[in-house]
Amino acid sequence: KTGLWDFTDLPPPPPSMPYTPATAIYPTINPALHPAPVLMPSFVAVDFHLPFLVDGMKATQFYGTGLVVSTNPPLVVCDRDTIPISIGDIFITFANSVIIPGRLVYLHPHYNFVVLTYDSALLANTPVKAATFSDRRLAQGDECYLVGVGTDQSPVIKKTQVSNVGNIATRECSPPRWRAMNVEGIKIDDPVGTQGGVLCDGEGKVQALWVNYSSQDEKGNDVTFMSGLDISSVKKVLEPFMKGESPKLRMLKVGDIVLGLEGKVATGMKDLERAHGVDSVQM
Known part of the structure; x- marks a missing residue:
């Protein structure tokens, strides 16, 4: 009408649906499936809903598995294939029964994980347990257990080897979207299908998150694959939260690659190594 961008203020949004505290009981798991009974009270289902397609997203709903890493403060970790960006509504399901809203508190720019929080009062007396971490890092040849959640929400467990x-x-x-960079992955022998989970020792102590990575192939088709993310990378972010602080990330905004011997010779890196008296240089 005026030749300008005419607009009308929208009315305020309707009030949010109130949530009533509820208690759920985790199903009993056969002790023969150890260490799954130790970890199942720490697994949750995470739903993520986008209001519109932004940041290279091709879908408006994502679903995956999260791991409760602390109950005080309440913290959940899941992969960035489940929550790829910060714009959206998050819902967390405990014991396949109680659904409550979640809130994003940390989105790692390089590694494949995010940190969520929730209102623990809404769980009433639900026996949620925080996962216990191991101080031992997995290396090639180590034995471990893959414990995760299947598509039907049943426990999945397999003893395997790195x-x-x-x-x-x-x-x-x-279109451009987030992708994991500068991170190592842990591959295991004959992995079984899961929506996510952990790699742990015989006592159920978590050594790595079992997360889903998203990328594209040479033809531009979307591809996904599972891999382990060492829990030490996650612990560095969680420690400040446990103290009531925010993590401070220090990083170089570069993409690293590993050069083989032939690449070092071609780029003159071998001469640089000899000049500095080192055995190898990684880029």
């Missing part, structure tokens, strides 16, 4: 620990390779996507 086949490789190496760089996670992801491609630049079109």
Whole structure:
């Protein structure tokens, strides 16, 4: 009407639906499936709903598995394939019964995990347990257990062995979106299908998150794959939260690659190594 961008103020949003505290009981798991009974009270289901497609997203709903890492303060960790960006509504399901809203508190820019929080009062007397971490890092040849959640929310467990620990390779996507960079992944022998989970020792102490990575192939088709993320990378972010502080991330805004011997010779890196008296230089 005026030749300008005419607009009308929208009315205020309707009040949020109130949530009533509820108690749920975790199902009993056969002790023969140890260490699954230790970890199942720490697993949750995470739903993420986007209001619109932004930041290279091709879907408006994502679903995955989260791990309760602290009950005071209440904290949940899940992968960035479940919560890829910060704009959206988060819902967390405990014991396949109680659904409550979640809130994003940390979105790691390089590693494949996010940190969520929730109102623990809404769980009433639900026996949620925080997972226990191991101080021992997994290396090639180590035995461990893959404990996760299947598509039907049933426990999945397998004793396995670490086949490789190496760089996670992801491609630049079109349209551009977040991808994991500068991080090592833990591969295991014959992994079973899960929505997510952990790699742990025989006592159920978590050594790595079992997370889903998203990328694209050379033809631009979306691809996903599972890999382990060492829990030490997550602990560094969680420690400040446990003290009531915010994590301070220090990083170089570069993408690292590993050069083989032939690459070092071609780029003159071997001469640089000899000049500085070192055995190897990584880029």
